[in-house]
Amino acid sequence: MAETMLELKNVEAGYGEFRVLHGINLRVDKGEIVALVGPNGAGKTTTLRTILRMTTLYNGEIRFKGKDIRHLPTHKIVEEGVTMVPEGRGIFNPLTVYENLVAGAYTKKAQEKMDDTLEFVFSLFPRLKERRNQIAGTLSGGEAQMLAIARAIMSRPEVLMFDEPSLGLAPKIVLEVFDTVVKLRDEANMTILIVEQHVKNSLEIADRAYVMEMGQIVLEGEGKALLNDERLKKAYLII
Amino acid sequence: MIDPSLVANNVIDGVLMGLLYSLVALGLALVFGVMDIINFAHGDFVMIAAYLSWLLAMAFWLDPSIIAVITVPVFFLIGVAVYKLVIEPILGAEPLIQIAVTVGLGYVFQNVALGIWKAEPKSFPNPWFNFSIDLGPVTLTVAKLMAAAISLISLYLVHYLLTNTKFGLAIRATSANREVAPLMGINVRKVYAITFGLGIALTALGASLYMSWGQTNPYLGQSFSLLSWVIVAMGGLGGVVGVLYSGLIVGILEALGTTFFTASARLAVVYIAFFLLLWFRPRGLFARR
Ligand SMILES: Nc1ncnc2c1ncn2[C@@H]1O[C@H](COP(=O)(O)OP(=O)(O)O)[C@@H](O)[C@H]1O
Ligand SMILES: [Mg+2]
Numbered sequence: 207m208a209e210t211m212l213e214l215k216n217v218e219a220g221y222g223e224f225r226v227l228h229g230i231n232l233r234v235d236k237g238e239i240v241a242l243v244g245p246n247g248a249g250k251t252t253t254l255r256t257i258l259r260m261t262t263l264y265n266g267e268i269r270f271k272g273k274d275i276r277h278l279p280t281h282k283i284v285e286e287g288v289t290m291v292p293e294g295r296g297i298f299n300p301l302t303v304y305e306n307l308v309a310g311a312y313t314k315k316a317q318e319k320m321d322d323t324l325e326f327v328f329s330l331f332p333r334l335k336e337r338r339n340q341i342a343g344t345l346s347g348g349e350a351q352m353l354a355i356a357r358a359i360m361s362r363p364e365v366l367m368f369d370e371p372s373l374g375l376a377p378k379i380v381l382e383v384f385d386t387v388v389k390l391r392d393e394a395n396m397t398i399l400i401v402e403q404h405v406k407n408s409l410e411i412a413d414r415a416y417v418m419e420m421g422q423i424v425l426e427g428e429g430k431a432l433l434n435d436e437r438l439k440k441a442y443l444i445i
Numbered sequence: 446m447i448d449p450s451l452v453a454n455n456v457i458d459g460v461l462m463g464l465l466y467s468l469v470a471l472g473l474a475l476v477f478g479v480m481d482i483i484n485f486a487h488g489d490f491v492m493i494a495a496y497l498s499w500l501l502a503m504a505f506w507l508d509p510s511i512i513a514v515i516t517v518p519v520f521f522l523i524g525v526a527v528y529k530l531v532i533e534p535i536l537g538a539e540p541l542i543q544i545a546v547t548v549g550l551g552y553v554f555q556n557v558a559l560g561i562w563k564a565e566p567k568s569f570p571n572p573w574f575n576f577s578i579d580l581g582p583v584t585l586t587v588a589k590l591m592a593a594a595i596s597l598i599s600l601y602l603v604h605y606l607l608t609n610t611k612f613g614l615a616i617r618a619t620s621a622n623r624e625v626a627p628l629m630g631i632n633v634r635k636v637y638a639i640t641f642g643l644g645i646a647l648t649a650l651g652a653s654l655y656m657s658w659g660q661t662n663p664y665l666g667q668s669f670s671l672l673s674w675v676i677v678a679m680g681g682l683g684g685v686v687g688v689l690y691s692g693l694i695v696g697i698l699e700a701l702g703t704t705f706f707t708a709s710a711r712l713a714v715v716y717i718a719f720f721l722l723l724w725f726r727p728r729g730l731f732a733r734r
Contacts, residue, residue, distance in 0.1 A: 260627075279634075280628070281627045281631055284627065292628065296625035297622075298618050298621035298622055310629050312611070312614075316630070358628070
């Protein structure tokens with residue numbers, strides 16, 4: 207059996223007094239692509255943020271490779287090997303493309319491997335190499351998303367989480383993003399947890415998936431199986 | 446008729462002072478740019494550092510500018526401590542709370558100074574460099590020339606730190622997006638503490654240099670605060686270079702105010718020019734677009 211990379215047990219979390227997650231149980235095994243889908247406001251972003259200690263945790267357990275990471279600050283969790291491509295990309299706009307990538311390799315471990323990682327992300331996204339000296343704020347939406355992904359790769363995560371990476375992108379680029387996610391698992395040995403609104407696409411690439419509603423997991427199963435689930439088809443109008 | 450050599454002298458004086466103002470304002474610009482906090486006590490740190498420079502200069506009988514080797518590291522540590530005790534608890538609080546806290550801090554500093562040293566100005570009676578040299582029609586005060594040169598070097602060093610070091614990149618990344626910076630493994634609290642410490646260390650450097658010819662009183666901070674705000678508002682978005690240019694403009698305007706009006710009108714001249722500038726370029730001299 208594959209090693210369990212991420213494990214959430216009965217996680218209750220939110221923002222200050224405002225409770226969003228009401229007992230989340232979720233597991234991601236090594237080498238898996240796990241999708242987390244659900245309507246707007248269900249708490250998907252909050253789940254990812256909670257793993258990185260960017261919310262208020264009231265109850266529950268969060269483990270990375272068996273280690274309790276509940277009390278580590280965000281930057282330490284990144285050092286451990288978990289990071290996220292945030293919703294809305296979060297590019298450092300005034301910095302150049304190259305500086306964004308170097309910032310991504312901030313941890314000591316990542317810095318040591320920076321040259322190799324750079325070569326890898328440039329092979330993945332040749333456009334970024336061409337534009338390495340450009341101010342990141344001037345990139346197009348698709349390029350900015352590539353940069354956000356590349357920057358996250360720079361920290362050499364074992365678990366990479368994506369929060370709606372295809373948001374606002376043209377259909378062709380959306381497909382590229384999904385291809386990249388699969389490549390990262392297959393070629394870079396990464397374990398993936400992906401939040402997406404393109405439910406069909408993400409269930410197609412996912413080994414397993416969780417469906418979330420109102421702060422709770424309401425359905426889970428293999429990606430392909432969920433794709434044919436009548437309840438899900440109705441709820442998300444998957445054709 | 447106004448004597449042209451008087452104008453030239455005052456403009457040169459303005460340039461020298463402008464560099465010192467840039468140095469002090471850079472501390473405010475760093476804290477504002479990175480932490481999004483306006484430190485209303487900024488000038489009062491200059492005032493307290495000026496008293497410390499004076500005290501140590503008197504104790505060791507050394508020129509206050511030399512005392513910078515003590516005040517700068519001490520104020521860096523004071524800055525880190527003030528960050529931990531006063532600033533960190535109000536990060537992300539309502540702007541009104543942040544204003545109340547930093548204005549209050551400045552008020553405490555002023556009252557401490559007033560309580561200990563009274564309102565009477567203090568200066569070092571045996572300055573080493575407060576003499577003039579004549580260069581044709583212009584006369585230069587060596588202490589100011591030194592202060593300006595050290596300010597310029599320090600501005601360059603901060604610029605170098607920001608653009609050429611790993612920690613500088615962390616500062617700029619945090620300034621660009623403080624929510625996302627931790628996802629790179631950047632410890633944002635540490636970036637804040639060091640940035641605040643650095644900002645306060647710059648006030649101490651400015652203060653020690655200034656005390657090699659100037660005098661301090663409990664209200665010295667007010668004019669340094671006002672000038673720093675104007676400089677940051679004018680050029681803060683342009684990074685270190687923006688602060689440098691704005692500081693020079695402010696220093697020259699102040700000097701021209703003294704030349705063509707009276708010394709007491711100098712701040713009014715700076716302010717009127719500032720309002721005019723905001724009229725034409727509401728986002729400052731270095732705003733993009
Ligand atoms: N920073 C925040 N502060 C307070 N409430 C928030 C914050 N972010 C999200 N929420 C609330 O948490 C709930 C879940 O949001 P989110 O996790 O962003 O949902 P999703 O990503 O599934 O669309 C929503 O009701 C939202 O209003
Ligand atoms: Mg979301």
